[in-house]
Amino acid sequence: MQPLATVYFLTVRSLREAVRNPAQEVGNIFVPLFFFAVTVGSIGSIAADAFGIDNFTGFQVPVAILSAASSISASAGLGTITDIQRGYFDKLLLTPAPRSAIVLGRIAADGVRAVIITGVIVVVGLIFRTGFDTGVFGVIVLLAGSFFFGTAYSGFNAAVALRTGSPQAAAAGGLLLFPLIFLSTAFAPKEVFADWLQVLATINPITYILEAQRSLIIEGWNALDLLRGAAAIVGFGIASFTLTFLALRWRTS
Amino acid sequence: MRLAKTRHNISKFAERTQCPTLDSVSAIWARGLVKHFDEVRAVDGIDLDIAPGTIFGFLGQNGSGKTTTIRMLTTLLRPTAGSARVDGLDILDDARAVRRRIGVALQEAGLDDIQTGRELLTLQARLFGMGGNARRQRVDELLAVVDLEDAADRAIGTYSGGMKRRLDLAAALVHRPGIIFLDEPTTGLDPVSREAIWRYVNRLSVEDGITVFLTTQYLEEADRLAHDLAIIDEGRIIARGSPAEMKASIGTDVVTVEVPVADGLGRAAEVAAGVAGVERVQIADGAAVVYVPDGARAVARIVLALDDAGIEVGDVGISRPSLDDVFLEATGHHLRVEEPAAAEGGAA
Numbered sequence: 001m002q003p004l005a006t007v008y009f010l011t012v013r014s015l016r017e018a019v020r021n022p023a024q025e026v027g028n029i030f031v032p033l034f035f036f037a038v039t040v041g042s043i044g045s046i047a048a049d050a051f052g053i054d055n056f057t058g059f060q061v062p063v064a065i066l067s068a069a070s071s072i073s074a075s076a077g078l079g080t081i082t083d084i085q086r087g088y089f090d091k092l093l094l095t096p097a098p099r100s101a102i103v104l105g106r107i108a109a110d111g112v113r114a115v116i117i118t119g120v121i122v123v124v125g126l127i128f129r130t131g132f133d134t135g136v137f138g139v140i141v142l143l144a145g146s147f148f149f150g151t152a153y154s155g156f157n158a159a160v161a162l163r164t165g166s167p168q169a170a171a172a173g174g175l176l177l178f179p180l181i182f183l184s185t186a187f188a189p190k191e192v193f194a195d196w197l198q199v200l201a202t203i204n205p206i207t208y209i210l211e212a213q214r215s216l217i218i219e220g221w222n223a224l225d226l227l228r229g230a231a232a233i234v235g236f237g238i239a240s241f242t243l244t245f246l247a248l249r250w251r252t253s
Numbered sequence: 254m255r256l257a258k259t260r261h262n263i264s265k266f267a268e269r270t271q272c273p274t275l276d277s278v279s280a281i282w283a284r285g286l287v288k289h290f291d292e293v294r295a296v297d298g299i300d301l302d303i304a305p306g307t308i309f310g311f312l313g314q315n316g317s318g319k320t321t322t323i324r325m326l327t328t329l330l331r332p333t334a335g336s337a338r339v340d341g342l343d344i345l346d347d348a349r350a351v352r353r354r355i356g357v358a359l360q361e362a363g364l365d366d367i368q369t370g371r372e373l374l375t376l377q378a379r380l381f382g383m384g385g386n387a388r389r390q391r392v393d394e395l396l397a398v399v400d401l402e403d404a405a406d407r408a409i410g411t412y413s414g415g416m417k418r419r420l421d422l423a424a425a426l427v428h429r430p431g432i433i434f435l436d437e438p439t440t441g442l443d444p445v446s447r448e449a450i451w452r453y454v455n456r457l458s459v460e461d462g463i464t465v466f467l468t469t470q471y472l473e474e475a476d477r478l479a480h481d482l483a484i485i486d487e488g489r490i491i492a493r494g495s496p497a498e499m500k501a502s503i504g505t506d507v508v509t510v511e512v513p514v515a516d517g518l519g520r521a522a523e524v525a526a527g528v529a530g531v532e533r534v535q536i537a538d539g540a541a542v543v544y545v546p547d548g549a550r551a552v553a554r555i556v557l558a559l560d561d562a563g564i565e566v567g568d569v570g571i572s573r574p575s576l577d578d579v580f581l582e583a584t585g586h587h588l589r590v591e592e593p594a595a596a597e598g599g600a601a
């Protein structure tokens with residue numbers, strides 16, 4: 001069995017699962033949109049004066065995207081654990097399919113779901129007049145970024161799921177992103193932060209992912225921002241996939 | 254076709270050169286197989302030689318090491334020590350090739366509630382590299398074999414326990430493996446579902462010549478299905494042979510004398526052991542189990558002797574030796590069957 005074919009078949013299976021469990025998907029998108037609306041509604045009107053951000057709605061879209069993508073990946077960690085507990089994971093391991101491809105199938109499905117949810121959020125943003133400075137091609141770049149961020153984050157959840165087999169641990173793993181979001185430039189530009197928070201925001205990779213996404217929406221093409229964002233996603237992905245494969249090796253030996 | 258021809262040629266070559274033939278190669282072979290989980294010696298040195306085409310029964314009670322053995326032989330678990338070959342392939346060095354040749358239905362039917370039965374079998378077939386029409390035909394065929402055609406397009410979450418086991422069995426057969434491992438395929442099932450599984454397993458062996466490695470904690474299942482049998486207790490094989498051979502190895506009839514007064518039991522055993530012809534006496538579950546040739550005649554002598562000794566006697570039974578007696582002789586206790594606490598699955 002070819003690794004790519006395996007990944008594809010298992011991606012399809014995971015997506016089918018998502019389609020048959022629509023309530024969960026609705027929750028995944030509703031919560032970030034709720035926070036998006038509340039943030040924009042509460043401080044949107046003072047953002048221009050306070051931080052010099054005119055398009056605060058557009059400024060907030062990436063935050064909604066990242067939190068939606070992360071809640072998606074948390075549910076995939078739970079899916080892996082359900083498979084392990086039901087014994088279905090063993091059944092997959094008993095096929096000649098490469099074991100890493102079995103895990104990557106679920107991870108890739110999360111990437112696809114992140115792309116879909118990003119599309120929904122972009123559309124909601126457009127309805128609220130965020131505009132999209134880099135146009136259609138910029139949307140494609142944003143969606144591609146979401147795919148890679150979704151898989152990178154999902155890899156981290158898969159690692160927790162494989163290593164612990166515990167639903168509680170997987171749920172906790174899904175929350176990792178929230179402190180990282182709050183310690184980034186999610187709600188205001190770095191310039192207005194206290195010194196200690198500026199330092200944390202500068203070393204926080206989420207900051208660079210957000211800035212890259214923002215540049216696409218409210219600023220126009222900015223190669224440096226995009227490169228930094230891509231580097232942050234790649235770094236995050238290398239770390240999370242390393243953990244995933246270590247966890248898989250641990251579970252299957 | 255080509256394989257059959259190759260086999261034939263090798264057999265002829267083997268005849269000329271007086272080598273062991275392919276047919277004498279075990280389908281499953283193990284030497285000194287050990288698995289320790291920290292302090293627990295789950296499997297403690299097991300040897301296996303299972304001939305191709307046989308149904309091999311692995312009988313033991315809960316916690317004796319059956320599942321751990323299967324997980325090692327099917328490449329899911331790395332042995333602590335020892336080596337094993339499945340279809341001639343090393344389980345460590347050739348793990349991927351082993352997986353290609355075996356079908357496995359684990360103890361907890363490993364299914365996914367959200368897919369339908371047909372989707373699950375289709376995905377399974379795809380992961381074994383089957384494509385197109387051949388795959389569709391095989392899936393239809395298997396759904397028919399396990400009588401799940403009507404439920405094929407329903408979510409597995411709605412299946413009963415028996416239906417799940419049947420689907421799991423079908424999933425193990427998708428890629429036409431020559432060897433299948435079934436871990437307690439009927440535990441927790443009602444008698445009708447159990448009969449159905451027995452029928453399928455028998456057909457696999459008789460019609461398709463598949464080697465079946467089957468674990469069970471049911472004496473009747475081992476007796477009915479297995480051509481060859483090993484009894485496992487605390488991680489070690491304590492008896493092996495065909496069910497008939499095993500029973501014959503006891504060599505006597507079995508007279509079971511219940512003694513209602515608990516502290517009379519020890520004395521009853523002593524007295525019974527002194528009766529002419531008695532070979533051995535064991536105490537189990539409030540009864541003295543007396544091994545004696547020609548039990549029908551001996552029973553009178555035994556009861557009289559006990560009566561003379563002033564020991565009150567309850568029910569008395571005579572039987573040909575059963576696998577339970579083999580188990581009792583080897584372990585000193587009866588085989589305890591533990592049913593799962595809750596029945597699995599939804600409505601029938």
Ligand SMILES: Nc1ncnc2c1ncn2[C@@H]1O[C@H](COP(=O)(O)OP(=O)(O)O)[C@@H](O)[C@H]1O
Nearest residue numbers: 290293295313314315316317318319320321322
């Ligand atoms: N993963 C594990 N970790 C620790 N102990 C285990 C594990 N798997 C099995 N055991 C122990 O090994 C012994 C044999 O278990 P098992 O092979 O499941 O028996 P059976 O299948 O015959 O019921 C039991 O004492 C069980 O508790």
Ligand SMILES: [Mg+2]
Nearest residue numbers: 319320321360
């Ligand atoms: Mg078991």
